Amino acid sequence: MTPVVALIQPLAGIAHLLAHPFLRYAVLAGTATAVASGVVGYFLVLRAQVFTADALTHVAFTGALGALIVGVDLLAGLYVACVVVALALGGLGWRGRADDAVIGSVFAWVLGLGALFLTVYSASSLGSNGTAGVSVLFGTIFGLSGSQAVADAAVAGVVVVAGLAIARPLLFATVDEGVAAARGVPVRGLGLSFLALVGLTAAAATQAVGALLLLGLLAAPAGAAQRLSPRPYRALGLSVALAVGSVWGGLGLAYAYPLVPPSFGILAIATAAYLVALAVTAGPARAPDRRVQVRPGADGVAAGAVARTPPP
Amino acid sequence: MFGLHFMVNAFIASTIVGVTAGAIGWFMVLRRQSFAGHTLAVVSFPGAAAAVLAGVSVSVGYFGAAVLAGVVIALVPRSSAGASLSHESAVIGTVQAFALACGALFVSLYGGFLGGLTSLLFGSFLGISDAQVLTLAAVAAAALAALGIIARPLFFATVDADVALARGVPVRAVGVVFLVLLGCAAAEVSQITGALLVFALLVMPAATAQRLSARPVRSVLLSIAVALVVGWAGLVAAYYSVYPVGFYVTSFGFGAYLLGGGLRRRPGPVGAAPALPT
Numbered sequence: 001m002t003p004v005v006a007l008i009q010p011l012a013g014i015a016h017l018l019a020h021p022f023l024r025y026a027v028l029a030g031t032a033t034a035v036a037s038g039v040v041g042y043f044l045v046l047r048a049q050v051f052t053a054d055a056l057t058h059v060a061f062t063g064a065l066g067a068l069i070v071g072v073d074l075l076a077g078l079y080v081a082c083v084v085v086a087l088a089l090g091g092l093g094w095r096g097r098a099d100d101a102v103i104g105s106v107f108a109w110v111l112g113l114g115a116l117f118l119t120v121y122s123a124s125s126l127g128s129n130g131t132a133g134v135s136v137l138f139g140t141i142f143g144l145s146g147s148q149a150v151a152d153a154a155v156a157g158v159v160v161v162a163g164l165a166i167a168r169p170l171l172f173a174t175v176d177e178g179v180a181a182a183r184g185v186p187v188r189g190l191g192l193s194f195l196a197l198v199g200l201t202a203a204a205a206t207q208a209v210g211a212l213l214l215l216g217l218l219a220a221p222a223g224a225a226q227r228l229s230p231r232p233y234r235a236l237g238l239s240v241a242l243a244v245g246s247v248w249g250g251l252g253l254a255y256a257y258p259l260v261p262p263s264f265g266i267l268a269i270a271t272a273a274y275l276v277a278l279a280v281t282a283g284p285a286r287a288p289d290r291r292v293q294v295r296p297g298a299d300g301v302a303a304g305a306v307a308r309t310p311p312p
Numbered sequence: 313m314f315g316l317h318f319m320v321n322a323f324i325a326s327t328i329v330g331v332t333a334g335a336i337g338w339f340m341v342l343r344r345q346s347f348a349g350h351t352l353a354v355v356s357f358p359g360a361a362a363a364v365l366a367g368v369s370v371s372v373g374y375f376g377a378a379v380l381a382g383v384v385i386a387l388v389p390r391s392s393a394g395a396s397l398s399h400e401s402a403v404i405g406t407v408q409a410f411a412l413a414c415g416a417l418f419v420s421l422y423g424g425f426l427g428g429l430t431s432l433l434f435g436s437f438l439g440i441s442d443a444q445v446l447t448l449a450a451v452a453a454a455a456l457a458a459l460g461i462i463a464r465p466l467f468f469a470t471v472d473a474d475v476a477l478a479r480g481v482p483v484r485a486v487g488v489v490f491l492v493l494l495g496c497a498a499a500e501v502s503q504i505t506g507a508l509l510v511f512a513l514l515v516m517p518a519a520t521a522q523r524l525s526a527r528p529v530r531s532v533l534l535s536i537a538v539a540l541v542v543g544w545a546g547l548v549a550a551y552y553s554v555y556p557v558g559f560y561v562t563s564f565g566f567g568a569y570l571l572g573g574g575l576r577r578r579p580g581p582v583g584a585a586p587a588l589p590t
Contacts, residue, residue: 045402108511216406
């Protein structure tokens with residue numbers, strides 16, 4: 001039924017799609033999440049901190065289940081867990097960056113707690129058949145209520161505004177940490193606030209795209225954008241555009257073919273975009289990092305710069 | 313406890329997995345490839361789901377998917393040294409999320425296998441069959457033999473890639489082989505702890521051992537020992553309680569890591585290895 005409408009008359013198909021309230025909420029929350037992920041993801045990829053984001057999205061699972069057990073609002077658990085762990089990971093590391101063994105150990109343990117909570121919750125409750133855990137992990141974008149969608153959009157808006165506000169110093173601190181620190185940029189504070197933003201994004205996105213799949217929305221559009229443009233703000237915009245495009249395309253796919261989970265549609269399109277970007281730029285890569293090596297004397301200014309730029 | 317056949321199988325499997333994960337995880341932590349390791353582990357979930365969907369043995373799905381993902385990550389086009397770090401982390405993240413999304417798709421296509429889904433993700437030690445133990449042992453033997461062959465060049469390439477390259481060590485090839493081995497190890501561990509909790513045996517023992525000893529051989533042996541003890545203790549605890557084995561294994565692993573001083577902040581980056589994807 002609907003696939004035919006959607007394929008033959010695109011405009012009528014979209015109008016038909018937006019006639020359903022649950023799809024309007026999905027588009028609202030999905031778009032907001034995508035914009036936030038595009039902004040945060042750009043810096044994550046530039047700072048090579050995708051693993052930290054990976055850890056935080058997993059922490060969301062434990063936070064949500066913990067909140068379910070205690071009986072408080074699931075959202076409260078999500079936000080508290082993500083932001084607290086984000087700050088803890090930042091605090092454990094040098095200049096707001098944790099070692100990857102630390103990240104791995106902490107988040108594996110937090111996930112183990114999540115497994116415990118899942119068992120406790122499934123055993124104790126309330127007609128649960130284990131789907132609570134699964135929907136936290138894989139997201140239920142078509143099951144969002146209006147108020148959830150608005151809350152997601154509001155948090156995403158805060159993340160985007162805050163992210164753009166610290167974009168310039170963060171970019172400086174990322175591209176050349178040592179010089180930025182020497183010039184008085186609060187490198188550690190920026191790293192911590194950035195991680196808090198990542199935590200907020202992870203928490204807000206968990207309901208829509210799911211704890212496990214958010215990573216793709218953070219990594220793929222940003223990775224593709226950095227391949228396509230070496231100019232920071234253009235790449236940032238491109239990253240947001242690709243993320244939004246993936247979400248819209250994925251929602252459309254899932255609507256047209258009900259067997260396809262929306263999360264799969266979104267990630268399939270994001271991955272495809274990344275592959276296209278890889279293919280287009282298969283030659284020498286272009287990324288802002290490279291300029292670090294050109295700047296004379298940068299390595300000599302502070303030891304931090306040496307850590308970021310191995311010899312070619 | 314040992315009167316039960318499945319517990320005997322679980323202990324044998326956990327021993328095999330502990331040795332493999334302790335040794336290969338040690339190199340993974342040294343090379344700072346934990347993110348790749350986590351991705352290779354998570355990939356076993358869609359692999360297993362696809363195998364169930366296709367009606368082939370789950371072991372085929374576990375190992376096939378992990379090895380495939382290892383090759384994909386290893387063959388990402390490299391660029392100049394500075395940029396490749398951030399690109400590599402983007403590629404790994406994309407591979408992981410896409411694999412998980414495929415897993416969600418396979419589960420949705422298969423329909424109604426939610427109970428199995430939880431044990432795929434969080435592990436179960438009850439259903440390890442004799443055939444599975446044999447497969448684990450065979451893959452572990454092959455992986456450890458391969459690791460033994462490449463251990464010295466791998467160590468050299470990890471500690472100082474440039475000097476190793478100058479001395480004629482095939483750094484790139486060794487890295488590719490190592491990722492495939494890491495895929496095998498991750499697939500093995502995920503059959504015990506579930507796809508999400510692989511780090512309990514892959515990262516925590518290795519990180520603990522590296523804190524305790526700076527000498528490679530002693531450190532690897534220590535890592536294997538910690539992995540074995542953590543795995544066994546997790547099984548015993550899970551046997552005598554109702555809570556999942558994944559929780560106990562991760563908690564014991566984290567406890568060992570804390571005892572080893574894991575969370576103490578390291579000295580600054582002066583002379584540290586280059587920041588790799590984290």
